Amino acid sequence: MVKTAFNTEVAALRQSPAQHLWADFSAGSVEGERGVGLREVPFQGMVGIRVDPLSEAGERIGALTGGLPASCGTVASGPAGVSTLWLGPDEFLTVTPDAGGQDGFVAGLVAALGDGAGQVIDLSSNRTTFELAGPSAREVLEKSCAADLHPRAFASGTAITTEVGKIPVLLWKTGPETFRLLPRASFADYLGRWLLDGMREFATAGSPAWH
Amino acid sequence: MLLFSCPNCGPRNETEFHYGGQAHVAYPDQPGELSDREWAEYLFYRQNTKGLFAERWVHSTGCRKWFNMIRDTVSYDIQAVYRMGEQPPEGLTAPPAAQAKSQPLAPAEANPTNTSEGV
Ligand SMILES: [Zn+2]
Numbered sequence: 001m002v003k004t005a006f007n008t009e010v011a012a013l014r015q016s017p018a019q020h021l022w023a024d025f026s027a028g029s030v031e032g033e034r035g036v037g038l039r040e041v042p043f044q045g046m047v048g049i050r051v052d053p054l055s056e057a058g059e060r061i062g063a064l065t066g067g068l069p070a071s072c073g074t075v076a077s078g079p080a081g082v083s084t085l086w087l088g089p090d091e092f093l094t095v096t097p098d099a100g101g102q103d104g105f106v107a108g109l110v111a112a113l114g115d116g117a118g119q120v121i122d123l124s125s126n127r128t129t130f131e132l133a134g135p136s137a138r139e140v141l142e143k144s145c146a147a148d149l150h151p152r153a154f155a156s157g158t159a160i161t162t163e164v165g166k167i168p169v170l171l172w173k174t175g176p177e178t179f180r181l182l183p184r185a186s187f188a189d190y191l192g193r194w195l196l197d198g199m200r201e202f203a204t205a206g207s208p209a210w211h
Numbered sequence: 212m213l214l215f216s217c218p219n220c221g222p223r224n225e226t227e228f229h230y231g232g233q234a235h236v237a238y239p240d241q242p243g244e245l246s247d248r249e250w251a252e253y254l255f256y257r258q259n260t261k262g263l264f265a266e267r268w269v270h271s272t273g274c275r276k277w278f279n280m281i282r283d284t285v286s287y288d289i290q291a292v293y294r295m296g297e298q299p300p301e302g303l304t305a306p307p308a309a310q311a312k313s314q315p316l317a318p319a320e321a322n323p324t325n326t327s328e329g330v
Contacts, residue, residue, distance in 0.1 A: 071219075072219055072220040072221065072273075072274065087274065087275075088219065088273075088274035088275050088276055089219060089274065089276065091274075091275070146212060146223070146224035146226070147223065147224070148222070160220070160273075161220075161272060161273045161274065162223065162224075162227065162272065162273065163224070163226060163227060163272055166226075168272040
């Protein structure tokens with residue numbers, strides 16, 4: 001069941017889906033009271049879970065993830081930086097800090113599902129993660145996201161599945177001015193450039209150019 | 212922007228949803244006993260209602276779950292949203308099955324002598 005140990009040599013060769021934009025992210029990020037910064041948080045681990053959360057298998061899985069979120073928006077926090085996002089009544093995404101180090105965790109989830117109805121699949125390379133942060137982060141998102149992002153409707157620590165710039169993303173508000181966006185890997189270039197363009201108006205004169 | 216209220220996720224932009232046609236079309240009790248015509252009518256024949264219409268929608272880029280909606284096909288006014296398996300709120304719409312029975316069949320059935328079969 002347990003896969004081979006994580007191979008550090010392979011880890012060094014990994015390319016994240018938006019790595020070619022990192023220099024532009026840094027040039028396009030803006031400091032100050034109207035600032036907004038963008039970076040990629042590469043190689044997070046992600047596990048797709050489909051299970052009835054009230055079933056025995058769901059409870060066994062929940063015991064490993066710190067519970068399964070019960071409604072839209074909620075995020076469950078577990079041990080060792082593990083978070084579980086609600087995607088649907090019977091669908092969840094568990095996010096771990098490092099895709100390379102989660103083999104044992106995934107094996108544990110598979111064992112917890114056992115012969116219960118559902119599935120546990122390592123989806124780490126399905127999506128990448130962008131972090132958009134700063135006083136103007138919400139304003140940048142609101143240009144192209146129709147969901148209500150006002151704090152009274154979208155509180156810190158909640159996450160929704162929605163569209164940003166016409167593409168499907170998981171939008172996770174991790175702090176008062178910090179949003180994590182999880183697009184599928186093939187949309188990373190598009191969304192990265194889209195957000196950079198949205199950040200442009202907040203740059204001050206003399207800011208370095210991105211291309 | 213038109214907002215739909217997903218029973219799971221609450222109000223979201225219309226672009227997050229996809230249409231699934233008329234709701235409450237019952238699967239035939241004995242599909243094996245249907246004639247080709249009856250099967251075709253089950254599969255393809257739908258109401259083309261002007262006014263309140265019970266229809267299915269799926270929240271494609273959200274929770275990916277199906278639900279029912281009563282929508283006015285003229286004004287786009289959404290009168291009710293309810294889960295799969297539930298019946299429409301009373302008084303909003305006649306059950307589509309009852310409507311279907313009162314509809315005339317296709318022209319070929321109405322003129323059984325006018326057939327080119329076997330020619
Ligand atoms: Zn939904």
